Amino acid sequence: MPSIKRTKFRLTNDQLLEILYWLKLIRAFDERLSVLVRQGKVRSGVYTGLGQEAIVVGTCYGLRREDYICPLHRDLGTFLMKGVEPGVMMAQMFAKATGLSKGRDSALHSGVPELGIFGNTSMLGSNLPVAAGIGLTFRMEQVDHVVIAYFGEGASNTGDFHEALNFAGVQRLPIVFICENNLYAYSVPFEKSMAIEDVAVRAQSYGFDGVAINGNDVLAVYQATQGAIRRARTGEGPTLLECKTYRWHGHSEHDKAFYRTDEELAMWRSRDPIPTFTTYLQHMNVLEPARLEEIDARINTTIDEAVTFAENSPEPEPTDAITDLYA
Numbered sequence: 001m002p003s004i005k006r007t008k009f010r011l012t013n014d015q016l017l018e019i020l021y022w023l024k025l026i027r028a029f030d031e032r033l034s035v036l037v038r039q040g041k042v043r044s045g046v047y048t049g050l051g052q053e054a055i056v057v058g059t060c061y062g063l064r065r066e067d068y069i070c071p072l073h074r075d076l077g078t079f080l081m082k083g084v085e086p087g088v089m090m091a092q093m094f095a096k097a098t099g100l101s102k103g104r105d106s107a108l109h110s111g112v113p114e115l116g117i118f119g120n121t122s123m124l125g126s127n128l129p130v131a132a133g134i135g136l137t138f139r140m141e142q143v144d145h146v147v148i149a150y151f152g153e154g155a156s157n158t159g160d161f162h163e164a165l166n167f168a169g170v171q172r173l174p175i176v177f178i179c180e181n182n183l184y185a186y187s188v189p190f191e192k193s194m195a196i197e198d199v200a201v202r203a204q205s206y207g208f209d210g211v212a213i214n215g216n217d218v219l220a221v222y223q224a225t226q227g228a229i230r231r232a233r234t235g236e237g238p239t240l241l242e243c244k245t246y247r248w249h250g251h252s253e254h255d256k257a258f259y260r261t262d263e264e265l266a267m268w269r270s271r272d273p274i275p276t277f278t279t280y281l282q283h284m285n286v287l288e289p290a291r292l293e294e295i296d297a298r299i300n301t302t303i304d305e306a307v308t309f310a311e312n313s314p315e316p317e318p319t320d321a322i323t324d325l326y327a
């Protein structure tokens with residue numbers, strides 16, 4: 001295969017293929033989860049990020065274990081990229097004893113401190129002041145780790161968002177704020193909730209850069225994130241990246257999304273980040289058909305094994321409810 005050693009993104013062929021693997025794995029995980037919900041096997045609420053995978057992969061690829069992420073309810077893929085085993089993640093959704101929180105929460109609030117994952121908060125936007133706190137901790141400990149803090153455009157209308165960005169701007173904290181602008185906050189369209197076109201401009205009010213990018217282009221997201229991370233690590237402070245995207249399913253699996261048109265969905269599905277990136281790799285002679293088949297087969301096996309692990313895992317014991325408590 002004619003090989004392009006490095007792209008302008010300084011990624012090797014193997015790294016580009018790894019990015020494709022993650023995009024497809026995260027897509028497959030959410031798709032299987034959606035089926036399992038309909039089969040009544042999942043005990044958690046499920047908020048798939050189908051269509052938004054390029055944001056997860058572009059922001060998490062290349063993070064250090066010590067870097068912290070503060071994910072959204074839609075970002076199960078970030079857990080996988082940070083090192084949570086697919087089987088454990090699936091068991092978490094089944095509320096089994098082998099899941100992250102051992103079957104003791106509604107699945108979306110579990111964090112993994114040793115992998116740098118802060119558990120998602122129900123009050124949207126309230127993960128952002130926590131992200132600022134983690135960034136301040138890194139500053140006080142004099143380490144050059146960064147925090148990737150995710151939020152939806154809806155959450156950017158909460159007070160917590162503004163307090164967190166203000167504090168991060170004043171303190172020049174090492175945070176990359178990632179807005180996943182999927183155009184709807186549950187059923188509320190973007191234009192009915194804010195009178196500006198880009199959430200990114202909000203960063204200016206707090207003294208740092210904000211930029212709006214194509215959130216369905218994994219390399220664009222990766223490139224922008226890498227620049228922001230470099231600045232954060234070298235003490236130049238936070239950046240806000242607004243990734244424009246669209247979620248294919250409803251807000252959650254029980255939402256039929258009647259508030260949007262089929263035409264709108266079809267238009268955004270035509271911007272699917274995975275075929276776009278696949279075509280790019282083929283065009284660059286990085287991806288041969290056999291390699292693509294190999295990646296797909298590996299993903300199928302991984303997901304099948306994850307489901308089997310979750311299904312065969314034990315239920316939590318009632319007495320487990322009072323373990324791991326602080327007081």
Ligand SMILES: Cc1ncc(C[n+]2csc(CCOP(=O)(O)OP(=O)(O)O)c2C)c(N)n1
Pocket residue numbers: 072074122123124125151152153154155156158180182184185186251
């Ligand atoms: C502070 C707060 N207000 C309202 C809700 C109820 N709620 C849950 S999800 C959601 C929509 C969130 O939209 P957005 O922040 O854009 O994220 P998305 O789900 O689109 O990824 C709302 C309003 C909540 N969880 N927290």
